[in-house]
Amino acid sequence: MNRLVSGIKPTGELTLGNYIGAIKQFVQLQNELPDTEFFIFIADLHAITTPQDKQLLKSRIKEIAAFYIACGLDPNRVNLFVQSEVMEHALLGYIMESTAYIGEMERMIQFKEKRRNQEQGVRTSLLTYPALMAADILLYDANIVPVGEDQVQHLELTQTLAERFNSQYGDTFVVPKPYITKVGAKIKDLQDPTKKMSKSNDLSVKSYILLSDNLNQIKNKIKSAVTDSDTSIYFDEVNKPGISNLLTIYSALTNLSIEEIVEKYKNETSYAGFKIDLAEIVASHIGNIQTKYNELIASNTLDEILDQGAMKAKMFASRKMAKVLNKIGLKRKK
Ligand code: ATP
Ligand code: LTN
Numbered sequence: 001m002n003r004l005v006s007g008i009k010p011t012g013e014l015t016l017g018n019y020i021g022a023i024k025q026f027v028q029l030q031n032e033l034p035d036t037e038f039f040i041f042i043a044d045l046h047a048i049t050t051p052q053d054k055q056l057l058k059s060r061i062k063e064i065a066a067f068y069i070a071c072g073l074d075p076n077r078v079n080l081f082v083q084s085e086v087m088e089h090a091l092l093g094y095i096m097e098s099t100a101y102i103g104e105m106e107r108m109i110q111f112k113e114k115r116r117n118q119e120q121g122v123r124t125s126l127l128t129y130p131a132l133m134a135a136d137i138l139l140y141d142a143n144i145v146p147v148g149e150d151q152v153q154h155l156e157l158t159q160t161l162a163e164r165f166n167s168q169y170g171d172t173f174v175v176p177k178p179y180i181t182k183v184g185a186k187i188k189d190l191q192d193p194t195k196k197m198s199k200s201n202d203l204s205v206k207s208y209i210l211l212s213d214n215l216n217q218i219k220n221k222i223k224s225a226v227t228d229s230d231t232s233i234y235f236d237e238v239n240k241p242g243i244s245n246l247l248t249i250y251s252a253l254t255n256l257s258i259e260e261i262v263e264k265y266k267n268e269t270s271y272a273g274f275k276i277d278l279a280e281i282v283a284s285h286i287g288n289i290q291t292k293y294n295e296l297i298a299s300n301t302l303d304e305i306l307d308q309g310a311m312k313a314k315m316f317a318s319r320k321m322a323k324v325l326n327k328i329g330l331k332r333k334k
Pocket of ligand 1: 007008009010011012017018019020021022146147148149150151186187188196197198199
């Protein structure tokens with residue numbers, strides 16, 4: 001059986017980048033891959049690699065789960081759970097640390113970037129984070145891992161660790177493959193379209209759109225997105241990164257191809273009409289998500305879904321963990 005694993009950190013509110021680059025894809029995949037079992041989790045252990053406010057973290061874990069479902073994830077189809085509720089993740093994470101070399105961790109681009117943003121108090125777990133991510137994946141024998149481009153390096157390390165473990169201890173882990181979206185793999189910052197849209201690195205609120213933003217705010221952010229002084233609408237990431245980013249968003253939310261959108265606006269003499277249309281598209285899309293979210297967050301259903309998800313994940317994970325421990329000589333009894 002095929003298995004798909006992916007996680008999302010509850011480090012901030014969800015952005016349009018997370019939606020297009022990750023969540024929307026899960027929703028599509030759950031329909032496109034009927035023979036695949038899905039494990040999708042809120043990566044709360046990953047969140048504490050950097051300092052977090054405890055109350056905020058607690059509420060975000062549930063909010064993010066509710067948003068996933070509001071975005072169309074079907075809890076009957078997908079095991080949705082909170083990472084720290086399945087403790088095998090941390091245990092296998094440690095075993096992956098004992099499989100990886102320090103140099104491999106130090107080479108990770110995300111580590112280098114995040115470390116640069118922090119002056120002091122850089123946590124050890126920020127360095128060892130990819131070992132935990134490898135564990136998240138290998139624990140479920142996952143062969144499909146949908147992620148954005150920024151995670152490919154971590155995925156490659158996961159493959160290396162799986163292969164190294166397998167060659168040291170005998171065949172144990174499935175070597176996973178990344179699955180990257182074609183459109184919208186990297187949604188850019190609206191104010192600086194050379195950077196990725198990120199909820200934790202951007203200082204200006206106009207840089208990103210949150211799924212929880214009010215709809216007028218959303219429209220204004222699209223209308224004030226930075227674009228070039230040319231007026232024709234076409235895709236050119238190098239010379240027209242702003243317009244190219246807006247075209248990507250347009251395409252991802254309408255399922256029209258970039259070419260079809262360019263064709264539609266080919267007679268425009270300014271960006272205004274295109275931006276107004278896109279503002280409506282984004283606001284209406286997010287508006288629908290918010291309606292479902294508000295229903296869920298006010299009910300008990302969410303806790304039931306997360307309890308059920310954790311129970312099923314644990315069943316799988318504990319069996320796998322017993323095998324792993326046995327392979328490395330840590331299991332006292334058969
Ligand atoms: P941060 O920017 O705070 O470091 P993040 O948003 O990159 O966090 P996650 O919340 O864990 O990190 O990301 C969840 C998923 O969303 C990942 O697969 C990631 O690649 C994807 N993602 C995040 N930002 C974008 C973006 N701007 N465009 C496309 N995909 C994105
Ligand atoms: N590192 C990822 C989140 C993440 C993940 C995973 C994704 C943690 N564990 C396992 C896929 C599979 C991120 O920062 N976006």
